Amino acid sequence: MRGELTQSRRCHWQQLHVFGGAARVYSLTLARPRSVTRNHTRTIVNPYDSRFFVGPSNVSQRGMSDREVDQLLVERAQRGDRRAFELLVTKYQRKLSRLLSRFIRDSAEVEDVAQEAFIKAYRALPSFRGESAFYTWLYRIGINTAKNYLVSLGRRAPTTTEFDNDEAEDFEDAALLREVNTPESELLTKEIAATVNRTVEALPEELRTAIVLREIEGLSYEEIAEAMNCPIGTVRSRIFRAREQISEQLKPLLDVGKDKRW
Amino acid sequence: MEKISQLMDGDLDAYEADALLKRLKSDASLRESWQVYHLVGDALRQEHGLTGRIAARVSERLEQEPTVMGPRFTASRRVVRYAMSAAAGAAGLAVVAWLALGGLPVNVTSQQLAGTPDAAAVAQQAMVESVTAQSTALAAETDAVDEYLLAHRSVSDFRTMQGTPPYVRPVASE
Numbered sequence: 001m002r003g004e005l006t007q008s009r010r011c012h013w014q015q016l017h018v019f020g021g022a023a024r025v026y027s028l029t030l031a032r033p034r035s036v037t038r039n040h041t042r043t044i045v046n047p048y049d050s051r052f053f054v055g056p057s058n059v060s061q062r063g064m065s066d067r068e069v070d071q072l073l074v075e076r077a078q079r080g081d082r083r084a085f086e087l088l089v090t091k092y093q094r095k096l097s098r099l100l101s102r103f104i105r106d107s108a109e110v111e112d113v114a115q116e117a118f119i120k121a122y123r124a125l126p127s128f129r130g131e132s133a134f135y136t137w138l139y140r141i142g143i144n145t146a147k148n149y150l151v152s153l154g155r156r157a158p159t160t161t162e163f164d165n166d167e168a169e170d171f172e173d174a175a176l177l178r179e180v181n182t183p184e185s186e187l188l189t190k191e192i193a194a195t196v197n198r199t200v201e202a203l204p205e206e207l208r209t210a211i212v213l214r215e216i217e218g219l220s221y222e223e224i225a226e227a228m229n230c231p232i233g234t235v236r237s238r239i240f241r242a243r244e245q246i247s248e249q250l251k252p253l254l255d256v257g258k259d260k261r262w
Numbered sequence: 263m264e265k266i267s268q269l270m271d272g273d274l275d276a277y278e279a280d281a282l283l284k285r286l287k288s289d290a291s292l293r294e295s296w297q298v299y300h301l302v303g304d305a306l307r308q309e310h311g312l313t314g315r316i317a318a319r320v321s322e323r324l325e326q327e328p329t330v331m332g333p334r335f336t337a338s339r340r341v342v343r344y345a346m347s348a349a350a351g352a353a354g355l356a357v358v359a360w361l362a363l364g365g366l367p368v369n370v371t372s373q374q375l376a377g378t379p380d381a382a383a384v385a386q387q388a389m390v391e392s393v394t395a396q397s398t399a400l401a402a403e404t405d406a407v408d409e410y411l412l413a414h415r416s417v418s419d420f421r422t423m424q425g426t427p428p429y430v431r432p433v434a435s436e
Contacts, residue, residue: 073283087293089317098309111316189312211306240264
């Protein structure tokens with residue numbers, strides 16, 4: 001999928017993009033890409049052209065990386081802030097579950113092992129030095145927890161070569177995923193997915209494009225601004241508005257307002 | 263809420279992010295946005311199990327866990343570095359002050375350092391006698407030099423004295 005979009009960005013005016021396999025199709029219209037490379041060196045066409053707004057002053061170089069934000073949360077958790085650790089759990093619970101579901105079939109078992117892995121990670125927080133990304137560290141704990149669990153049941157545990165750190169950082173092999181939800185959680189999962197998809201389809205085109213490029217393609221604000229030919233501030237606003245509109249549709253499905261987690 | 267969106271996308275600097283994380287600790291509505299926004303992203307990416315029961319269960323378990331003690335390897339590094347620098351500076355000042363107050367004789371030997379307080383006192387007395395003898399010898403040597411200079415003042419070239427005009431004679435030495 002990532003390759004399809006990259007290829008399409010080489011073209012001038014674009015077309016249809018397919019994300020998430022056959023299940024979801026989002027139609028995106030992207031602007032003509034300028035002479036911009038990944039390392040943000042730009043060819044200035046006409047600095048007096050009001051449309052040429054992406055320049056060094058507009059390039060966001062201040063932002064913290066995902067890893068740095070995680071590190072901030074870890075440091076707060078290490079100082080006794082449990083809420084900070086809960087934010088990390090909220091962020092990574094589904095990613096870790098997806099990892100574990102590759103070799104534990106039963107959804108209840110996946111949840112048990114994931115929960116145990118998070119608790120082990122919390123207990124081991126004082127020893128986390130920040131030398132690797134938090135998720136890489138959590139990934140190793142998750143794998144070890146799953147191994148121990150499978151060994152305790154007399155099942156075959158995954159070998160260390162079955163997963164490596166690259167997968168931990170960029171875990172994208174959706175074809176290997178299994179649907180392991182229980183009936184009740186599967187129903188809620190389907191409702192959530194249907195609501196999100198329905199809402200995304202109904203979003204104004206510029207909001208839909210921005211949120212899809214961000215959440216599915218993982219593009220930065222700068223890259224989205226280049227692809228959509230708009231200022232970074234506009235990208236920031238569009239992504240936020242898209243999230244808000246989808247959230248409003250989701251909240252009735254969720255037990256919100258009591259600081260619950262889902 | 264837009265700040266949460268920016269935090270998720272790496273669009274806040276360290277100061278803003280830290281301030282927002284502080285607010286997240288006490289602001290339930292912000293935490294709710296964090297949760298729902300991540301759910302939106304996970305749903306779009308078709309992540310596994312959108313119900314989020316794991317977070318709820320982990321949260322319940324964390325209530326029974328002892329609080330994690332302070333950071334050992336991350337934020338404390340700077341503090342430790344500064345503390346070590348300050349301690350080194352203070353130790354240096356203490357040593358200098360101790361030496362200035364005569365705490366350690368200059369020519370004391372390692373054996374004397376390892377010896378008893380009596381041995382140290384004896385060493386200090388010996389050093390005082392040694393310094394007195396050296397001073398007497400130096401005074402005698404200075405007198406001899408003065409006599410030599412007076413005897414040879416007629417052949418000395420006072421005009422080559424730096425900073426002195428050639429026509430000025432050092433009358434005082436006559």
